[in-house]
Amino acid sequence: MTHIALGTIPFGTTVDEATSFAILDRFTGAGGTMIDTSNNYPFWIEGATGRESEATIGRWLAARPGMRDRIVLSTKCGAFPAMPGDRTLERSEGLSGATIRAAIEGSLRRLGSDHVDVYWAHIEDRVTPLEDQVDALAKLVETGKAGELGASNHATWRVERARGIARAAGRPGYSLLQLRHSYLRPRPGTRMPEWGHVQATEETFDYLRAEGLRLWAYTSLLAGAYTREDRPIPPAYDHPGTERRLAALRSVAEELGATVNQVVLAWLTAQGVVPIVGVSTLAQVEEAVGAADVKLDDELRARLDDPALA
Template structure:
């Protein structure tokens, strides 16, 4: 199944941990019934929570796929590289991207998901201890074997992606990139909320646009509810003079269109050049409906201009 041209992907990081299995199933059911097709997970979600191992999200999706017979109705995207090898530790013991680690991790993901292939297989974080050619060759082998449809790089330096694509030659190469991005833009002298997050830059957008065969996916597109919820604080990395102007423009356009600020922020991403796939994580059906509602929001050229120029 191909990834639709204009789509919102369902992020499943919290399934089986923050979001219980029954609710996860309800969300997945509603997502597919509403026309959604793209599910994004990883082999380490959400290991950092008390009592979690990192198996949870993939296992919940696997059980849902089996119970609904839904494998051919969805695109599955999962990741390798950031799962700790020692229980109770963090990324300092991450599995990495060696040939053995990548192959072993994919077998584990396929087992948990109850499938024989994934549509997109991502290297979750960089591993500079392993020759890049080794990782590139392994990923190409997995695509050739039919275990992965395409491959992507998440949170990698742009130059590393370019080098990897060159090393791949005529074999399968990175055609997807995944980073943090939203309407608000951060300052770069203050860390992002997670040390593993890498933000979209102008250079990255230029690279994706110039290459023509790369699909850009973005996480945290609505800042975990920061645009609309009074109980969610916008991270300190966005504390600069441009933010109030952008928030004012976002609010004005939302009021004009009769939609939420979240929907305007998502619409701004959906109508982006280069084309973007926003990843939205939800814990309630109402949140999912709000996010999917952004697909029906159309920004006028004048509204888009105002949003783009708000922080200039």
């Protein structure tokens, strides 16, 4: 069984429906269970509505009787543009109670399901009181429309404050985080050029360990930059440590007869992280699910954790 989540941003737009279905079939056929989407994927593409990914997954589920009970279905709300035609996140729907209620109903309709297994607050809303956000999200769990709640792209202190509100009221709260994270590390303090991306830090992992939360990591393969010549390593990762970590990755991959991407995914899952892997071809699915066969012993993990020791 693979312990990665399938990222589905381009499904129904730049990846046509037939290919999307084939990818979903191969992923689940290989033992994959976690499928990640959102109610705004991919609104930023000209001509797209932002509803295509969910709708494509819903049609796939309708065509695969019994599949819904075999998967962990994850979607999000809060980052759909508030203004029709807007291709930015400068003004988004937010996390008011009314917005959350409307968003979950829309997602369930498009997905063809009476519940989602994980429901994420996609980006922060610092206008709506946290108490209102916590109340609206908790009701989704209490009424069976969501299984677990997660915070995506939130500051740690906001997550903890929201969890404290829920805890004090004896109600469901966030149990998962979704942040940007990969094997390579950006320079400390770097702001990602992608609007809304929040990078996991050492503080994040300290918090996860202390509170028993789990991380789902997006951009886990840096959009292909580990292996594709047409996808350079982003400038945020331009520092001496990157070359040391890349050298360690390539050395371990060669020893194991695996790809660099597979070693990255194996390293992440060995830490208890769920890497979200966006794919657009069957070949990319094959590589991703093949990471489940890559085993990192203590010596290999030590070399990856601290390339200076290699």
